Amino acid sequence: MRVVLSTYGSRGDVEPLLGLAVRLRELGADVRLCAPPDEEFAAGAAALGVPLVPVGEAVRPLVTGAVSAPTDFPTRVARLTAESYEAVLGQVAAGGVVVATGLFPSAAGARAAAEKAGAGYVYAALQPTVLPSPHHPPFRYPGRPAPPEGADHTKLWELDVESMNALFGGAVNAHRASVGLPTVANVRDHVLTGRPWLATDPVLAPWRPPADLDVVQTGAWLLPDPRPLPAGLTAFLDAGEPPVHVGFGSMPMRGAEDVARLAVEQVRAAGRRVVVGRGWADLSAGGNTAPDDCFVVGEVNHRALFARVAAVVHHGGAGTTTAAALAGAPQLVVPQMVDQPYWAGRVAELGIGAVHDTAVPTAESAAGALRAVLAPGIRERAAAVAAGIRTDGAEAAARLLVDRS
Structure with missing residues (x-):
């Protein structure tokens, strides 16, 4: 056939x-x-x-x-x-x-x-x-x-x-x-x-x-991904507390550098390490390309990575939302367009993360959203929802x- x-x-x-x-x-x-x-x-x-x-x-x-x-x-x-x-x-x-x-x-x-x-x-x-x-x-x-x-x-x-x-x-x-x-x-x-x-x-x-x-x-429709995480990324993950992942997948987000920089700054201000997913917007860690508290990655096994992070900050694409949910990772969604507000709404309704109400955060709004997604109880709820996903x-x-x- x-x-x-x-x-x-x-x-x-x-x-x-x-x-x-x-x-x-x-x-x-x-x-x-x-x-x-x-x-x-x-x-x-x-x-x-x-x-x-x-x-x-x-x-x-x-x-x-x-x-x-x-x-x-x-x-x-x-x-x-x-x-x-x-x-x-x-x-x-x-x-x-x-x-x-x-x-x-x-x-x-x-x-x-x-x-x-x-x-x-x-x-x-x-x-x-x-x-x-x-x-x-x-x-x-x-x-x-x-x-x-x-x-x-x-x-x-x-x-x-x-x-x-x-x-x-x-x-x-x-x-x-x-x-x-x-x-x-x-x-x-x-x-x-x-x-x-x-x-x-x-x-x-x-x-x-x-x-x-x-x-x-x-x-x-999930694509099996047996790839191990790169050795450098694994070493970074092993070296401290679980970091926060910041990435926007295949979204161009023509202001993405500013959004990503702000997100990284707020993650660091909260005392957390960060993994930046380069994605189609070609994100970086900002002026410091290889700080001890930040690691930039290209294409990796998201489900394996997300299982090891404290939270996932992303745009609300279907694939990223599903991968983070399967991994039981709390999600902070910054929706940009089309179906992304829908996925952001589902994350909020299920209690597995938080939503940033506007596409372009400020320092204050990003800090508040990050506190919400790292709040006690969110990870437990995310793990419970993950257990029910087919x-x-x-x-x-x-x-x-x-x-x-």
């Missing part, structure tokens, strides 16, 4: 599909990954023996470089839709299945390729708020009209159809027509389908009924896919 996994986005969009690919291969499936051609993604796929089919441009230079002009948006939507379609169509076969996630135009192109090839199609959400529900509002797209004051979530999701059609409908339908497929009146629901999958843990990010969609929640989500999803054949 050929399964084509399709995405376009940052590490948080690619790594879950690699986790699913590992489980599919264990069940004997033939797997292809259509994803951005970033060197780190290609290397990760190659190490697992998963063929990576490049889609479009590398993502890291796009998100860390200059911000694109709004006038470029329609062109970028059309290009990504077509690039994803061509990549998936070149790999999928009739009777196979396409699993799509990532940026909406990419998923739209993957869906069109599945239709053209006569293959099955599954849309997979990596966080609940992308799926219509009366329990949460849709993401508000920049440049779209403000919603009516007092509108409930159901009304906001109805307006979201209009926004999605306005932003993506023209390019998606033009592409569909160009490849001999019928146009669709509601591009959002066509791509999401009436039975999407939700690849999140039911404890961390539950799907709450009632809702119109028949959502299949599989659990989070680790078999990718295996469950893989079995569902194989059973379709």
Whole structure:
């Protein structure tokens, strides 16, 4: 059975599909990954023996470089839709299945390729708020009209159809027509389908009924990571009390250096050592690159590292939130955009950390948030929640896919 996994986005969009690919291969499936051609993604796929089919441009230079002009948006939507379609169509076969996630135009192109090839199609959400529900509002797209004051979530999701059609409908339908497929009146629901999958843990990010969609929640798709921590990092961890980890993953955070510097200063002021995760923002320890109380790391086994820290300060990405929760580490979330406020809210609701209410902390606000996350009882609560988190989500999803054949 050929399964084509399709995405376009940052590490948080690619790594879950690699986790699913590992489980599919264990069940004997033939797997292809259509994803951005970033060197780190290609290397990760190659190490697992998963063929990576490049889609479009590398993502890291796009998100860390200059911000694109709004006038470029329609062109970028059309290009990504077509690039994803061509990549998936070149790999999928009739009777196979396409699993799509990532940026909406990419998923739209993957869906069109599945239709053209006569293959099955599954849309997979990596966080609940992308799926219509009366329990949460849709993401508000920049440049779209403000919603009516007092509108409930159901009304906001109805307006979201209009926004999605306005932003993506023209390019998606033009592409569909160009490849001999019928146009669709509601591009959002066509791509999401009436039975999407939700690849999140039911404890961390539950799907709450009632809702119109028949959502299949599989659990989070975790990529096994057997790597030991680097010797230098292990020596640093062994040399004193557990440090605080500060990192923002694949977020560019164009003011990240200032945010990270402030966080590091407050961690030190609290008498704690710090581990700085370099990430896509290329963070550092500030002016002193190798102080005794600070260690800068690149790509490491997060779950192993987080099990040894006093707290994790991060942006609220799905992958980092899940890794920290699995490790039982208290979390201080400084959300920046899209789904990150949702994950920050879940951390607060579960009592496993604290949330900084604004994207750019001050010295006073950062110090207060750090005190909250290091308060007695938070670690015990985080450990209790960790014990209930499932680790078999990718295996469950893989079995569902194989059973379709």
